[in-house]
Amino acid sequence: MTIAETPRFVRADGPDKVTGSGRYTADMQLAGMLAAKFKFAEVAHARIVRLDISAARQIPGVLAVLTDDDVPDVRYSAGLADRTLFARDVVRYEGEVVAAVAATTKEAAQAAVDAIVVEYEPLPIVDDLEAATADGAVLVHPEWESYSASPGIPRDGNVASHSSVVRGDVVRGLSEADIVVTSRYVADGSHAAPIEPRAVVAQWEGDKVTIWSSTQVPFAARDGVCHTLGLPTNRVRVIVPHMGGGFGGKCGFHYEAHVAALARAARRPVKLVFTRREEFIAPDRRRESMIVDLTTGVKSDGTIVARRGHALLDNGAYTADSSFFPQLAVMHLAGPYVIPNVEIGAELVYTNHQPSGSVRAPTAPQATWARESHTDEVAAALGMDPVEFRLLNAVETGTVGPSGQTYDEIGLTDCIRKAVAASETAGPLADNEAVGVAVGWWPSIPAPSGAYVKIDGDGAGQIVTGAQECGTGSVMTLRQLAADELGMDPEEFQIVHQDTAVAPYDTGATGSQTLFNNGRAVIAAAGQIAEQLRELAADRLEASSADIVLSDGAAHVAGSPDRNVSIAKLARTASYCELLIGHGSGPPPSAPEISGATCAGDAGMAAWVAPQFSCHAARIRIDRDTGVVRVIRVDAVHDSGTIINPTGALGQVEGGVVMGIGQAISEGTVYGTDGRQRNPALLEYKLQTAADAPEIHTQFVEIFTPDAGPRGAKGIAEAPNVPTAAAIANAVTKLIGRPVSHLPMTPERVWEATR
Amino acid sequence: MTHEFELQVNGIAHPVDVDPSRSLLSVIRDEIGLTGTKEGCDDCECGACMVLLDGQPVNSCSYLAAQAEGRSVTTIEGIMNGDELAEIQKDMLDEGGVQCGFCTPGMIISATALFARNPDPTKDEIQIGLSGNLCRCTGYGRILEAMKHTAANRD
Numbered sequence: 015m016t017i018a019e020t021p022r023f024v025r026a027d028g029p030d031k032v033t034g035s036g037r038y039t040a041d042m043q044l045a046g047m048l049a050a051k052f053k054f055a056e057v058a059h060a061r062i063v064r065l066d067i068s069a070a071r072q073i074p075g076v077l078a079v080l081t082d083d084d085v086p087d088v089r090y091s092a093g094l095a096d097r098t099l100f101a102r103d104v105v106r107y108e109g110e111v112v113a114a115v116a117a118t119t120k121e122a123a124q125a126a127v128d129a130i131v132v133e134y135e136p137l138p139i140v141d142d143l144e145a146a147t148a149d150g151a152v153l154v155h156p157e158w159e160s161y162s163a164s165p166g167i168p169r170d171g172n173v174a175s176h177s178s179v180v181r182g183d184v185v186r187g188l189s190e191a192d193i194v195v196t197s198r199y200v201a202d203g204s205h206a207a208p209i210e211p212r213a214v215v216a217q218w219e220g221d222k223v224t225i226w227s228s229t230q231v232p233f234a235a236r237d238g239v240c241h242t243l244g245l246p247t248n249r250v251r252v253i254v255p256h257m258g259g260g261f262g263g264k265c266g267f268h269y270e271a272h273v274a275a276l277a278r279a280a281r282r283p284v285k286l287v288f289t290r291r292e293e294f295i296a297p298d299r300r301r302e303s304m305i306v307d308l309t310t311g312v313k314s315d316g317t318i319v320a321r322r323g324h325a326l327l328d329n330g331a332y333t334a335d336s337s338f339f340p341q342l343a344v345m346h347l348a349g350p351y352v353i354p355n356v357e358i359g360a361e362l363v364y365t366n367h368q369p370s371g372s373v374r375a376p377t378a379p380q381a382t383w384a385r386e387s388h389t390d391e392v393a394a395a396l397g398m399d400p401v402e403f404r405l406l407n408a409v410e411t412g413t414v415g416p417s418g419q420t421y422d423e424i425g426l427t428d429c430i431r432k433a434v435a436a437s438e439t440a441g442p443l444a445d446n447e448a449v450g451v452a453v454g455w456w457p458s459i460p461a462p463s464g465a466y467v468k469i470d471g472d473g474a475g476q477i478v479t480g481a482q483e484c485g486t487g488s489v490m491t492l493r494q495l496a497a498d499e500l501g502m503d504p505e506e507f508q509i510v511h512q513d514t515a516v517a518p519y520d521t522g523a524t525g526s527q528t529l530f531n532n533g534r535a536v537i538a539a540a541g542q543i544a545e546q547l548r549e550l551a552a553d554r555l556e557a558s559s560a561d562i563v564l565s566d567g568a569a570h571v572a573g574s575p576d577r578n579v580s581i582a583k584l585a586r587t588a589s590y591c592e593l594l595i596g597h598g599s600g601p602p603p604s605a606p607e608i609s610g611a612t613c614a615g616d617a618g619m620a621a622w623v624a625p626q627f628s629c630h631a632a633r634i635r636i637d638r639d640t641g642v643v644r645v646i647r648v649d650a651v652h653d654s655g656t657i658i659n660p661t662g663a664l665g666q667v668e669g670g671v672v673m674g675i676g677q678a679i680s681e682g683t684v685y686g687t688d689g690r691q692r693n694p695a696l697l698e699y700k701l702q703t704a705a706d707a708p709e710i711h712t713q714f715v716e717i718f719t720p721d722a723g724p725r726g727a728k729g730i731a732e733a734p735n736v737p738t739a740a741a742i743a744n745a746v747t748k749l750i751g752r753p754v755s756h757l758p759m760t761p762e763r764v765w766e767a768t769r
Numbered sequence: 770m771t772h773e774f775e776l777q778v779n780g781i782a783h784p785v786d787v788d789p790s791r792s793l794l795s796v797i798r799d800e801i802g803l804t805g806t807k808e809g810c811d812d813c814e815c816g817a818c819m820v821l822l823d824g825q826p827v828n829s830c831s832y833l834a835a836q837a838e839g840r841s842v843t844t845i846e847g848i849m850n851g852d853e854l855a856e857i858q859k860d861m862l863d864e865g866g867v868q869c870g871f872c873t874p875g876m877i878i879s880a881t882a883l884f885a886r887n888p889d890p891t892k893d894e895i896q897i898g899l900s901g902n903l904c905r906c907t908g909y910g911r912i913l914e915a916m917k918h919t920a921a922n923r924d
Contacts, residue, residue, distance in 0.1 A: 031870030032858040034805015034845030041804035210871040258871030290810040485869025672908030696814035705900035707909035
C-alpha cells in the first residue's frame with residue numbers, strides 16, 4: 015500500500031488548531047491569576063553563601079516568594095533521588111531554580127526576581143567527561159551516598175549509572191580478526207526545542223489543586239507533585255490543554271510543584287510561562303553529549319567477529335530519567351548486527367551542565383551516528399561496499415543479536431534494500447553530491463495503560479483515556495481503533511484525554527508507546543461494549559449472540575444482512591437498563607529472553623519487545639569552499655510493524671528525519687568554560703527551516719509482529735530520528751574522504767576536515 | 770504613562786490603553802484576548818506570533834502595539850471566510866500539515882501573505898516564503914504539500 019492510496023485522517027483537534035481557537039496552557043486566564051517567575055542560579059557550580067529575599071517581598075504586587083525553606087524536605091527523581099525543588103546550599107547548573115516569585119504582573123514578578131540577593135562561593139566546574147571519571151575528580155554530588163536510589167545504581171565518583179553487555183570472548187574475537195578498525199566520535203548535546211515553551215497553571219480549591227501543564231506525562235507530573243509536596247494522588251489533578259510539542263523535552267515532572275506551591279502561598283491561581291532562553295537552559299531534558307570509542311574486528315570476507323565499545327554520556331547536574339541511558343547506548347553501539355563477541359560498556363557522568371533526559375530516542379541518534387560512521391570505516395578498510403557489508407551482517411528473522419536476543423519476523427534487510435533502491439531512482443550524482451546509508455533500531459516499550467469507552471443513549475461514543483496528545487496523533491488513531499471494534503465511524507467518537515482525575519493511568523507521550531499500549535486498552539474497553547451490543551442485538555433479532563456482527567453502525571445476524579438493528583437503537587435500549595460502558599487495559603507484552611550474554615546495570619533494555627528497524631539513505635550536496643552541507647533527499651524505510659494510521663506515521667517519519675538533519679548539521683549546545691550555554695536562543699541554536707527541508711520519501715515494511723501492539727503495530731515516533739544523522743555523515747565522508755568526527759557537522763567542522 | 774488608541778484587529782476596532790512599550794503580541798493576546806497568535810521565542814526567530822499588518826506579515830512579538838495604530842491587523846482568528854475554513858486551513862488539515870498546532874497559526878498567516886503577493890508560487894518560493902516559521906513536528910513536508918495544494922487550486 016502506498017501512502018497515496020491510504021485513507022486520509024483529519025485530526026479531531028485540527029479545526030481548533032487551524033483557526034486559533036485551540037487553548038494551550040499559556041492561553042489560560044483565571045480570575046485573579048498571578049504571574050510566576052523563577053530566580054535561576056546563573057552560575058554552573060557554587061555554594062550559596064547568602065540568599066536574601068526580603069527586598070523581593072517588598073516589591074508592590076508580589077504575593078509570594080519561595081525558596082527551599084518553604085517546601086517539604088524531599089529529594090526526588092526517577093531512579094536516583096538527587097534533587098530538590100529549590101537549590102539547597104549548592105547550585106550545580108546554571109538553570110537550577112533558587113527561588114520562585116508570584117506577582118500580579120510579569121513585570122512585578124521579574125522585578126522581585128531581580129531584587130533577590132544571592133551571594134555565591136564559586137566551586138570548580140566539572141564539564142569534561144573524561145576528567146570527571148578520573149581518580150580524584152571534583153564530585154558534583156559529594157554527599158550522594160545519602161540519596162535514595164533504585165537497586166543497581168552505583169555510587170562511584172561522578173558515575174550516576176553504568177551498563178555493559180558481554181557476550182563471547184572479545185579478546186579472542188579481535189585476535190582472530192583479519193582487520194581491526196578503531197574509531198573515536200564525539201557528539202555535542204542538543205535540545206528537544208518544542209516551539210511551545212512550557213507553561214504551568216495551578217489553582218487550589220480547598221485542599222485540592224488543579225494543575226494545567228504542557229507536560230507529555232501528566233501522571234508522572236501528578237506523582238511528582240504528590241511526592242514533593244506530600245499530597246495524596248486524589249488531591250492533585252493534572253490536566254493538559256492542547257500541547258505545542260514535546261519530543262521528550264516535556265517528559266517528566268518539572269515545575270508543576272513550584273507553581274502549585276506558589277499558588278498555595280499566594281492564595282491565588284498562578285501561571286508560569288517559560289521564555290525561550292529558560293526553555294533552553296533550565297529543564298532536565300537535554301539530549302546528552304557523548305564520547306564514543308569503538309573497535310571492530312572483521313574477517314576478510316566481511317563477517318564481523320568482535321566489537322569492543324565504550325561511551326561516556328553527559329548526565330548533567332541531576333539525574334532526570336536518564337538512569338537507563340547507558341544500557342540504551344550500549345545497544346546502539348552494538349547495533350542491529352550479528353556479532354558473536356561483544357564487550358561494550360557505557361557510563362552516565364555527572365557534570366555541571368544542564369541535566370540530560372529523554373529527548374526523542376535518547377542516546378540513539380548520537381550513538382547510531384558514531385556506530386554507522388564506524389561501520390562505513392570498517393567497510394572501507396575491507397574494500398567492501400558499505401551496503402553489502404550491512405546486508406551481510408544485519409540481524410534477520412531467526413538470528414541472534416548482539417545482546418543474545420533471537421528475533422522473530424523482522425524487516426531490517428528489506429528496509430536496507432528498499433531505501434537504497436529508492437535513492438537510486440533520484441538520478442545521477444553531481445561531483446559534489448553523495449548518498450550515505452545508515453541503519454537504526456529502537457525498542458517498543460510495553461507498559462500498563464488504561465481507557466474507558468462509553469456509548470450514550472443517542473449512540474454517540476466517548477473515549478476517556480489516560481493517553482496523551484502532544485501532536486503525535488492519538489486523537490486520530492484511538493478513535494479509529496474503538497470505531498473498528500464496534501463497527502462504527504471514527505467521527506462518532508470524541509476523546510477526553512490527559513486528565514489524571516478522570517482517566518485511568520497511562521505512561522504518557524513517551525517511548526513511542528501511546529498506540530502500542532493505549533491502543534490495546536481502547537480495544538479492550540470497546541470490546542466489552544461490543545459484547546454488550548451483541549447480547550442486546552441477539553435478544554432483539556432472536557439470534558445467538560455469537561452470530562451477531564457489528565458493522566456500518568448496526569448489529570447484523572451473520573449471513574442475514576436484512577436482520578439488523580442500528581447501534582443507536584441498541585444504545586437507546588441500553589440507556590434504560592445496563593449502560594454501555596467498557597473499561598480496558600490488558601497485559602502488556604512481556605520482555606523476550608536473552609541468552610549467552612551478561613548484562614551489568616540491566617535496566618530492562620537488553621532485550622526489546624517488538625523492535626523497530628529502519629534504514630535511511632541521505633543524498634547530500636556539499637560546498638567544499640564553505641563546508642556547508644545541504645540535504646537534498648532522504649529515503650526513509652521503516653519496519654514499525656503494521657501501520658494503523660498512515661497519515662500519522664508519515665508525519666512522524668518526516669518530522670523525525672528533519673530533526674535528525676538538524677542534529678547532523680546545525681544543532682548542538684555550545685558550552686563556555688564557565689559551564690554555561692553559549693547559544694540558548696533560536697538565532698544561535700539553529701533548527702531546520704522550511705527552506706532547508708529536503709524531499710523525503712517514506713516507505714513502510716509492514717511485517718505482522720506477534721506479541722506487539724494492536725494488530726501487530728510497533729512504535730513509530732522515535733525511530734525516524736535514529737539513523738538520519740548517520741546517513742548524512744556517511745555521505746559527507748564519501749565526499750571529503752574522511753569522517754567528521756564531531757557532531758553536529760557544522761560548516762566549520764566539515765571545512766576543517768577537508769583540509 | 771499609557772497610550773490610548775484604537776487597534777483594528779480582524780475588522781473590529783478595539784480601544785486599548787497600554788504602556789507604549791507593549792508589544793503588539795502581548796496586546797493582542799492579553800488585552801484583546803485573541804490567543805491564537807502564539808509566543809514561541811520573543812525574538813523574531815520562530816514566527817509563531819506572525820500577524821498581517823495591512824496585509825504584510827510581521828512578527829508581532831517584536832512590533833510595538835502603538836505602531837499599529839491606524840493600521841489593519843489580521844490574526845489567525847480573522848483568516849476564515851465567514852463560517853467556512855479558508856482553503857489553506859482546509860488543506861493544512863487534509864494533507865496532515867498539523868500536528869501539535871503551535872506553529873500552525875503563524876504558518877497560515879505567512880502562507881496567506883505569500884499567496885496574496887504571489888498567487889502561483891513555485892515549490893522553492895513556498896519554501897522560502899515559509900522559512901520564517903519554525904515547525905518541530907512535521908519536518909515541513911505535509912505543510913508544503915498543503916501549500917502546493919492551495920496554490921494549485923487557486924484561480
